[in-house]
Amino acid sequence: MEDKELYQHILGLNTPWSVREVKLDTDLQQIDIYVEHPSGTKFCCPECDQSLSCYDHAPVRQWRHLDSCQFKTILHASVPRVKCAEHGVKQVKVPWAEKSSRFTLMFERFAIDLLQATQTVTGAMGILRISWDQTWHIITRAVKRGQARKEHKLMPRLGIDEKAFKKGQSYMTMLFDLDNSTVEAISEGNNTESGIACFSQLSTDQINAVEAIAMDMSAAYVKATKASIPLAEEKIVHDIFHVMKLANEAVDKVRRGEHRERSKAGDKRLARTKYIWLTGKENLSEKQEAKLNDVFTLQLETGKAWAYKELLRDLWAHETAAEATVYFKNWYRRVIHTKLKPMKKVARTIKDRLANVVSYCTHRITNAVAEGINSKIMSIKRRVGGYRNPENFKTAIYFYCGGLDLYPQ
Template structure:
């Protein structure tokens, strides 16, 4: 195979495109020159009808290196003059419209971006940060426009801070661990806009929505979903978090009242009280039982929390309801302010907790997405703006087909 046909093969060229010549320049760059056959008619890229050639433009694209030599593809690209669509540049088979890179080059950059930050990839490829960012953005746009159907049966809604200044994004994910949408802020409107963007069919396909007990997501869901009282599931981990905050608040209050010798141990014991039953090690239990004798309120709050966390394994609505009623009557009489506040909120929202229990739904998947998003932030050393952050989330967690169509 000669050099010209080798490059034609590598770039996937077919008639009427052909490699005219290849050269290695003084500065050790391989230049591949491609032309469109003069005698072949030109088709309008919009309607496909044969048109006269208006003119020819010289374009170039960065391609994968050839044996460590940087390689540039040059194309003499004709423009068609369509009587209906005007003057349009024909599409080339080796690159997407408006890209300065060949498809194979973009595919390689996308694969690297899966593993490393934009900074690292741009350094490695000797390209600007913006160029690599552009490849990432195009990949996400391509993936979103190729996305055909999304599974909305069981979704989870969660918030994540996009910056230290308490700016938030609302992340909507499904139970395959795919981020299906991202909206600005964490208001009723954030989630409402997501619901509004769905087709009637998709909206009807939603069977459960897992969320925390805050009013914003709740009222958006009430407004947009029929039978919301059967579909909204209040997430176990968020209930645990609310109870943890109450236990911690009581421990802090009690620090002021315990004998001096116990102040430091009680201070240091913070995380022992907040662990889930499954992650309690022997020494955590020892700490808790030793401190229970002096920090009686903390111990009581902790016991109420532990009990609540055991009430998530029912399959019958009736049994679950009765168990939680018993828990509530204990929690409501405990004379511990912060616990009583959480208990009141749980009582009010018990229907959604019971839904979560009988449907077996939680934000566990969403929580793991959340921690992966945090890792992305660390790897990128923060994001300069919200749009970049959203692009990165969809790139890594959107389950999108990112590569150009025939390379997927």
């Protein structure tokens, strides 16, 4: 097989396109492929598909193709232009690349696969031998393509959460499809407007199809949901992890206060016990459990707070919201009569939002998906060495976590 014929096959070129010449440059480690079409070929207007004769040719352009062994492989062609009565002078579509891309379709497909597999932009850049800007260009185009093709599928179970961008200085709000573990909308900030901005990216059908939505206990997302989703009050579920985080923080506050008091009197038995109190009982090591029992017998306030925290966890084990409500009221009555100020504060916070905490028993959703996506984003961020701006950050999230069809054509 001649080299011209070989590349004709490799590139998947069909009439009217054929390979005119293949040049090998061993110094540059490059293969240049020149592609042409016979004169008199008719081409279609890219707008209306009308078959027209060639008007003229644009200057010769280059497209990077997949390497041939270690040799960079470059395709060269001058693209014909047609003159359409309706659309004017237009460059025709070429079968090997998308409009305005500097890479062939096969190269872009491979780049997308590689980026997804390695999850590191710099790593993929090295393998592909392309620049940072070129890589981002491929990523950005892939996301645009995916979003343009995206069908407005219905998502009955959603999650909304914030994500720090640049070490807690600024935030993004993300909307998740809990059933498919994908990020469906992103907006800047973490206030009510940010939440509304996320919901507004959904279609009316999608909004009406929402059955339940998981979130933390911040007022911002509650307000945003009420402003965007019909009958929101019945659909909001405060995420178990966020609620338990409040309880854990309260236990730690009690411990710190008590440790301070006891240290003054020379008693340091509460030192270095922080994580024992924050761990669920079944997750403690033998050594930790022994220590817990030790400290527990001291009848400390910390021990009491811990016990109430553990009891609270059983709230989510109930079959129905009604049962969970009864259980909580009982728990609340006991906590509120203690001297554990931080724990009492948490009890009141939960009481205020109780319907949307026990709604878990009806909808059975959590934002665990968000945690998974968060760690994925964090690991990508570490490997990329940070994102240059919020737009890149958003684009990367959609590229890696958007569940989009990213491939060209």
